Amino acid sequence: MNLLDTIPALRKALDAERAAGGTVGLVLTMGALHEGHLSLVRRAAAECDVVAVTVFVNPLQFGPHEDLAAYPRRLEDDAALSEGAGASYVFAPSVEEMFPDGTLTIVHVAEVGDGREGRARPGHFDGVATIVAKLFAVAGPCRAYFGEKDHQQLEVVRRMAADLSFPVQIVACPTAREANGLALSSRNAYLSPAERAAAPVVHRALLAGRALVERGVTDQAAVGAAMAEVLATEPAARLDYAEALAGADGKVRLFVAARIGTTRLIDNLEATAP
Amino acid sequence: MNLLDTIPALRKALDAERAAGGTVGLVLTMGALHEGHLSLVRRAAAECDVVAVTVFVNPLQFGPHEDLAAYPRRLEDDAALSEGAGASYVFAPSVEEMFPDGTLTIVHVAEVGDGREGRARPGHFDGVATIVAKLFAVAGPCRAYFGEKDHQQLEVVRRMAADLSFPVQIVACPTAREANGLALSSRNAYLSPAERAAAPVVHRALLAGRALVERGVTDQAAVGAAMAEVLATEPAARLDYAEALAGADGKVRLFVAARIGTTRLIDNLEATAP
Numbered sequence: 001m002n003l004l005d006t007i008p009a010l011r012k013a014l015d016a017e018r019a020a021g022g023t024v025g026l027v028l029t030m031g032a033l034h035e036g037h038l039s040l041v042r043r044a045a046a047e048c049d050v051v052a053v054t055v056f057v058n059p060l061q062f063g064p065h066e067d068l069a070a071y072p073r074r075l076e077d078d079a080a081l082s083e084g085a086g087a088s089y090v091f092a093p094s095v096e097e098m099f100p101d102g103t104l105t106i107v108h109v110a111e112v113g114d115g116r117e118g119r120a121r122p123g124h125f126d127g128v129a130t131i132v133a134k135l136f137a138v139a140g141p142c143r144a145y146f147g148e149k150d151h152q153q154l155e156v157v158r159r160m161a162a163d164l165s166f167p168v169q170i171v172a173c174p175t176a177r178e179a180n181g182l183a184l185s186s187r188n189a190y191l192s193p194a195e196r197a198a199a200p201v202v203h204r205a206l207l208a209g210r211a212l213v214e215r216g217v218t219d220q221a222a223v224g225a226a227m228a229e230v231l232a233t234e235p236a237a238r239l240d241y242a243e244a245l246a247g248a249d250g251k252v253r254l255f256v257a258a259r260i261g262t263t264r265l266i267d268n269l270e271a272t273a274p
Numbered sequence: 275m276n277l278l279d280t281i282p283a284l285r286k287a288l289d290a291e292r293a294a295g296g297t298v299g300l301v302l303t304m305g306a307l308h309e310g311h312l313s314l315v316r317r318a319a320a321e322c323d324v325v326a327v328t329v330f331v332n333p334l335q336f337g338p339h340e341d342l343a344a345y346p347r348r349l350e351d352d353a354a355l356s357e358g359a360g361a362s363y364v365f366a367p368s369v370e371e372m373f374p375d376g377t378l379t380i381v382h383v384a385e386v387g388d389g390r391e392g393r394a395r396p397g398h399f400d401g402v403a404t405i406v407a408k409l410f411a412v413a414g415p416c417r418a419y420f421g422e423k424d425h426q427q428l429e430v431v432r433r434m435a436a437d438l439s440f441p442v443q444i445v446a447c448p449t450a451r452e453a454n455g456l457a458l459s460s461r462n463a464y465l466s467p468a469e470r471a472a473a474p475v476v477h478r479a480l481l482a483g484r485a486l487v488e489r490g491v492t493d494q495a496a497v498g499a500a501m502a503e504v505l506a507t508e509p510a511a512r513l514d515y516a517e518a519l520a521g522a523d524g525k526v527r528l529f530v531a532a533r534i535g536t537t538r539l540i541d542n543l544e545a546t547a548p
Contacts, residue, residue, distance in 0.1 A: 159379060163373075165281055166411045
């Protein structure tokens with residue numbers, strides 16, 4: 001496994017792989033890798049000749065009062081885990097390498113990034129779209145693997161890549177969960193034992209919403225309210241939003257964001273009407 | 275010369291050229307090619323193995339009351355001229371090919387794109403940065419040639435390419451002029467014979483500004499006012515702005531924008547203090 005920390009080094013390595021006829025899989029992360037990330041790496045390794053994992057805690061996607069400084073950083077573990085899951089390259093640049101002069105350029109995706117996380121975290125998706133565009137420009141033609149846990153992020157990235165015609169195929173991968181339903185997230189590390197016991201309420205709320213949709217309830221506000229009610233049964237949880245959104249394909253996507261103590265968790269689930 | 279009209283066709287052609295060891299030169303245009311464009315194509319042909327000229331009247335960079343519909347379109351001439359100047363590919367996609375679903379993604383470059391043209395044409399540089407990012411994503415690694423006539427555009431593109439780490443080297447090329455100093459522009463075609471006779475006043479204003487800078491005048495407002503005074507001697511001309519801007523390199527860049535009749539012309543010149 002090659003650990004790289006400059007843009008030219010990654011570009012050169014992936015260009016060489018492609019020149020030799022290899023296909024490239026890309027997994028973009030902020031590090032603190034867990035089984036969710038590793039499932040993306042394994043899928044990429046199964047479908048591509050080489051896999052590059054990027055580890056970069058992107059300051060652009062954090063708000064001024066968010067957890068940029070506290071965000072867990074443990075590159076050595078991340079590199080070993082990536083290699084174990086099949087990665088050939090780990091790209092872990094410094095902020096100085098990525099933005100030697102800051103950035104005056106911002107990539108904005110309208111509409112897709114407006115509601116839910118976009119509303120709760122102003123500027124967040126601009127930061128995401130900008131760093132992903134930059135990493136796509138560096139990585140070159142590839143398949144890029146994103147988890148459905150951050151579903152709105154996936155949609156923002158998909159739209160950005162299509163609108164700007166990046167030679168990148170976006171692959172959506174299912175959310176990895178603990179046995180109790182808690183979606184894996186690097187931010188779960190912030191939870192105290194008591195909070196960790198309370199956190200699966202987010203998933204239970206989504207399951208309750210899904211049960212309603214599957215029973216034929218089409219009133220999206222009613223489904224949202226039912227999910228919020230489940231959340232309210234857990235004293236350690238504070239709801240941010242609970243929304244049901246019908247897609248063009250007839251499926252309904254359910255979203256919950258909540259704070260457990262001071263830690264903000266998000267999750268989502270697909271439901272199919274009968 | 276190959277005339278291409280789909281994104282996959284251009285990407286495939288340039289990937290094949292690079293795979294065969296060739297370097298790619300890129301000249302982005304809105305068509306209606308004149309000697310200014312062709313000087314870019316010839317320079318690209320001298321420095322790269324193959325040259326691709328893109329011809330796309332980009333709706334994103336026109337304001338609601340600007341000349342999108344009237345903008346001159348003559349692809350057959352453009353293709354022949356490009357070939358004559360050394361281009362191997364002309365990429366002339368339809369709006370439908372470029373934006374089948376419109377675009378929700380906008381690339382914005384702060385500061386660099388704020389004054390002068392950015393102030394006069396709100397949204398213009400967002401449209402420029404977005405289409406250039408997209409064409410860079412399609413074209414892949416290359417050298418891209420831009421004229422200094424649109425100097426602020428050049429600076430916006432340069433900053434965007436650096437911030438997003440596109441594998442594209444930006445090459446600035448001198449402005450092509452008529453013998454009377456008039457900068458070549460596709461919009462010169464809008465000028466009546468009388469207006470065409472009046473139009474060189476823009477260049478004369480810049481020369482007057484340059485003379486002041488070279489004589490040691492450092493008051494940028496005074497230089498701007500002197501350029502505006504020259505503009506005012508021509509009854510057919512209406513000044514938009516006349517600005518002098520000192521760069522980090524000690525050079526001064528002079529800018530004039532004016533309407534000659536209803537046609538808006540811009541030009542700029544570099545001046546060196548004694």
